[in-house]
Amino acid sequence: MPLFALGFSFKPVFDAGGAVSTEGIGVWIAAILTLGIYSFLYKDNFFYKFSEYLFVGVSAGYTLVLTFHKYLKPSLIEPLQEYSRDFYHIITSSAAPVVNPWMLNWQTQLIDNKFGTQFHFIFWFSLKVFIFYIFPAILGLMMISRVIPNAAWLSRFPLATIVGYGSGIVIVTTLHASVLEQIKASFVSFAPLFHMKGLDWSIIAQSANDFLLVFGLCCAIIYFYFSAEHKGVILGPASHFGIWVLMITFGASFGYTVMARISLLIGRFQFLLSDWMQMVR
Amino acid sequence: MKAFFTIINTLDRRIIFLAMLIAVIIPLINPLALPVKITPNTTSAYNVIDKLNPGDRLLLSFDYDPASSPELQPMAKAVMTHCFRKDIKIIAVALWPQGPMMAKNAFESLSAEPEFKGKKYGVDFVNLGVQPSYVAVVKGMGDSIPGVFPTDFFGNKTLDFEIMKNIKNYRDIAAIFSLTTGSAGISTYVTIANAQHKSIVTGGCTAISSLEYYPYLQSGQLSGLVEGLKGASEYELKVGKPGLATSGMDVQAVVHMMLIFFILLANLSQAIVGKAK
Numbered sequence: 001m002p003l004f005a006l007g008f009s010f011k012p013v014f015d016a017g018g019a020v021s022t023e024g025i026g027v028w029i030a031a032i033l034t035l036g037i038y039s040f041l042y043k044d045n046f047f048y049k050f051s052e053y054l055f056v057g058v059s060a061g062y063t064l065v066l067t068f069h070k071y072l073k074p075s076l077i078e079p080l081q082e083y084s085r086d087f088y089h090i091i092t093s094s095a096a097p098v099v100n101p102w103m104l105n106w107q108t109q110l111i112d113n114k115f116g117t118q119f120h121f122i123f124w125f126s127l128k129v130f131i132f133y134i135f136p137a138i139l140g141l142m143m144i145s146r147v148i149p150n151a152a153w154l155s156r157f158p159l160a161t162i163v164g165y166g167s168g169i170v171i172v173t174t175l176h177a178s179v180l181e182q183i184k185a186s187f188v189s190f191a192p193l194f195h196m197k198g199l200d201w202s203i204i205a206q207s208a209n210d211f212l213l214v215f216g217l218c219c220a221i222i223y224f225y226f227s228a229e230h231k232g233v234i235l236g237p238a239s240h241f242g243i244w245v246l247m248i249t250f251g252a253s254f255g256y257t258v259m260a261r262i263s264l265l266i267g268r269f270q271f272l273l274s275d276w277m278q279m280v281r
Numbered sequence: 282m283k284a285f286f287t288i289i290n291t292l293d294r295r296i297i298f299l300a301m302l303i304a305v306i307i308p309l310i311n312p313l314a315l316p317v318k319i320t321p322n323t324t325s326a327y328n329v330i331d332k333l334n335p336g337d338r339l340l341l342s343f344d345y346d347p348a349s350s351p352e353l354q355p356m357a358k359a360v361m362t363h364c365f366r367k368d369i370k371i372i373a374v375a376l377w378p379q380g381p382m383m384a385k386n387a388f389e390s391l392s393a394e395p396e397f398k399g400k401k402y403g404v405d406f407v408n409l410g411v412q413p414s415y416v417a418v419v420k421g422m423g424d425s426i427p428g429v430f431p432t433d434f435f436g437n438k439t440l441d442f443e444i445m446k447n448i449k450n451y452r453d454i455a456a457i458f459s460l461t462t463g464s465a466g467i468s469t470y471v472t473i474a475n476a477q478h479k480s481i482v483t484g485g486c487t488a489i490s491s492l493e494y495y496p497y498l499q500s501g502q503l504s505g506l507v508e509g510l511k512g513a514s515e516y517e518l519k520v521g522k523p524g525l526a527t528s529g530m531d532v533q534a535v536v537h538m539m540l541i542f543f544i545l546l547a548n549l550s551q552a553i554v555g556k557a558k
Contacts, residue, residue: 041295041298042295063378066378066379067378070378070410070411071413074432075413166416169416169417169420170416170472173472173473173476173477174472176472176476177471177472177473177475177476177497177502178468178472178496181476181500181502182496182500184500185496185499185500185501213499249492252492253492256488256489256491256492256508256509257488257489258537258540259488259489259509259510259511259533259537260352260487260488260489260509261489262532262533262536262537263351263352263487263488263509263510263529263533264348264351264352265301265305265536266305266309266351266510266529266532266533267350267351267352267525267529268351269305269306269309269532270309270351270525270528270529273306273309273310279310280309280310280528
């Protein structure tokens with residue numbers, strides 16, 4: 001029996017005026033493709049493969065268009081267009097206004113004979129455009145050379161640039177935020193425990209928590225100390241406790257992973273039941 | 282008894298999928314209204330925003346894509362609801378390419394509600410979009426936010442917006458709230474904005490990545506953390522506006538109980554019958 005016969009009110013494809021609703025069509029396509037993906041749970045089938053391939057294709061296409069319009073166009077194409085247009089106006093002494101502030105400054109200096117000859121202007125203009133736009137564009141193109149096996153080695157240069165640039169930015173801050181601050185945070189004080197008046201359970205609980213933190217941290221680090229065998233009075237029990245600490249962490253991580261995956265399932269079913277079938281408001 | 286466990290041991294996994302389907306659908310159609318306990322991490326994140334003054338600017342970073350939206354979109358809406366009620370101005374940025382669309386959807390959805398009819402784009406909220414190389418973006422905002430985002434997501438000049446008046450860098454931002462999935466997001470803001478510029482950083486993340494940020498919470502570098510769908514539902518309850526996350530928590534409870542039951546049953550059947558051939 002079709003579902004609409006059971007009283008479900010599906011998202012209409014036509015709006016109140018009888019025109020085709022793009023939102024309605026979008027919801028129907030998304031719902032059908034969602035069911036297509038979930039059909040894999042029964043068994044692999046054409047409907048699943050079609051939905052999967054379509055998803056991969058659309059994602060790649062969307063990313064490509066987004067990259068072009070949001071990254072490549074405003075960072076490379078439009079500035080180059082602006083610079084070349086302004087360059088043409090300056091060289092030909094055209095009446096058209098120069099837009100780029102840098103070029104406007106150079107034009108003023110050129111008119112005031114402060115820049116030197118036109119050759120100097122062309123030299124500095126070419127250098128600036130090359131350093132800021134052409135050279136990065138060449139580096140970007142070199143990255144694509146990975147698809148040609150004989151020229152794949154060229155991609156090492158942009159990769160080296162990215163790694164060097166990334167490391168330069170991140171190393172100091174990461175060292176500070178993720179190493180020094182973390183070491184500092186592991187130095188906990190038990191002074192309140194010795195200065196409390198009477199039995200203050202909140203201080204006792206906090207101190208116990210702090211002790212567990214430091215002890216667990218030390219034991220977990222000892223587990224990763226491989227220069228001596230994990231035997232004896234200290235290293236043996238400590239590394240064993242370190243394993244427990246790690247296992248509890250992995251357990252918590254697994255629990256969070258399950259929760260995250262179920263959340264995605266819930267999200268899809270909220271969409272199917274509310275947006276498509278309009279059963280849940 | 283052994284016959285029962287033999288059946289369990291050879292059970293078709295599709296029956297478990299069917300059980301899961303029923304466990305998801307029934308609580309969504311008939312909400313159980315199970316209680317949600319608000320955790321200290323969510324309270325801390327809530328308090329960061331609650332302590333801001335009207336007119337303060339919050340940098341809300343949409344560092345996720347539609348794949349993580351079931352967890353992070355309700356969180357974004359709850360945080361924006363909190364800000365709008367307190368008249369805190371939101372400067373939305375993104376470190377993920379699809380982040381600006383998530384920000385746009387969240388603002389359009391909220392501004393359509395009668396409560397927030399008066400909220401205007403450019404005055405109460407601005408969507409500055411995304412720029413490449415997230416580390417450079419977060420670092421660059423320490424010098425100049427309009428320098429990194431000269432135009433908004435729609436191509437308008439950033440400095441023309443009223444919300445951007447007198448906003449230069451992190452010093453002019455009251456707090457940073459990053460909605461994170463993956464590597465770009467909370468850890469980037471902690472390691473750069475907090476470590477270098479002493480900015481107050483808080484945020485929310487998908488449940489799968491929340492353990493990654495616990496060391497920052499413990500050290501005080503991160504002021505609160507809203508974790509996954511559970512955190513989103515807690516934030517919705519804190520702002521008194523239960524939404525999709527709250528309704529999803531009934532399902533979480535039922536499905537988790539079912540999973541525990543299945544794990545125990547499977548282990549028991551393994552112990553009694555042995556490994557299925």
